[in-house]
Structure formats: C-alpha cells, structure tokens
Amino acid sequence: MPLPVYAYRQAGYDLLARRQLRARGLRPGGHDPVAEIRWRRGRRVAYLYDPTRALPVRPMMSGRWRSHAAMMRDRRTCHTCRRDRGYVILRSLGCCWPCAEPPAA
Template identity: 60%
Template sequence: MGRPRFWDPAGERHGGTATYPWHMAPDDLLTRRQLRARGLRPGGQEVAAQICWHSRRATGPRVAYLYRLDLAKPVRPMTVGRWRALAAANRARRTCPQCTRDVGYVLPRHLGTCLPCAGAALAA
C-alpha cells in the first residue's frame, strides 16, 4: 500500500508547508487548541506544518495549522481590563438592535435580531 494522500513532510506538493494526514503529525507539533490545553500560545511564530483531511461536510480538504511546541509561550493572564472588554463584547453580541434588550443568548447572525423581533417581522 502506498503512502497516505496528505503525507508531504518536505512540503513539496502543498505550497512549501509540511503536510501530514490526520493523527500522523510529529508529537512536537501542536494545533492552537492543543497548545491552549497545555496553557500555551503560538507566541508569534510562523506555522510550522499543517494537517489535512477530507470531510464529508466540506467541499475540499480541511486544514489545521501546527505550531512548534518548543517555541510556544505561556498564555498571558487575564487582567481586569481584559475581563471588562470581554464582558462588553459578549453583552454586545446578546443585545438586540431593534428592541435594545439583553436577551440572554447570542443573537443568531442570520436573523440579526432576537427571536421575538424576528418572529414579529415574519408575521407582519
């Protein structure tokens, strides 16, 4: 049996970026989510490699970027100002632009309003 379709550690076929199939990347290369689970962040480093796989939901191959573990930096702690900014951003995502109420959930982007306002607009 031949090598997997996305096996390209030299990056010759995929734009100069080392490419691995699902679950076949080296242990010292991690995604952003894997770094975050360890309390780390990429810290400004360039993408070191990528994982590619096929998904039935996507039209083309899916991609996840990988970063070097040895160059990762610790996650910066949340300050009072950052907590305040995050709370304001979340409040803006929950505030309906028509009735200006904080509805307690993130507004659906496809509606742009809260559910009662969208229902009233559809009924009219």
C-alpha cells in the same frame, strides 16, 4: 524551506496544533509552524508547532475583560426593544424572538 507534510494522524506526538497548544495553556509566540498535516486530498491543512518553543498564554487584563463583557452584552441586547435577552441575538433576525414573531391575530 518547505515544511514537512504529514498525512492525517501520521504526525508525531511531539508536534501540536494551535488548539492543542491552547489546551495546554500555550501559544505559538510568533514562531512559525514546523510542519503541516494535510487531509481530504490536500484541501484541508493544519499547521503544527513545536511545544518546546511555545510561550505561555498571556492572562486577560481587567480592561480586556470589561471590553469583552460590553461586547457580549451588546450581542445579547435586542435593538428593537432594547432588552438584554440573556442569549446572543441571531444576526439573521436582527432582533429577539418576541420582536421577530408576527403578532397573533
């Protein structure tokens, strides 16, 4: 069965997009969307969910927090000088700013 399609800003307040669910501490919980919003002449789509069928967001366990911290630490570490720079290293550079700058003449 096709989903009901609403124009931009025409859907009711009883339906929420994923980010709106997340802001309320909810997740779709495996349920399919109940409607969609289309804008930009149908090229953009947002799926809407029924918040009464949504489930609470699962809390992060300590193992996931450790894994996330390790991943972020790796993204902040320069692979040239091996120092944690405190900011995410740009993938286009592949190293921190001091290592990427040419030496002064």
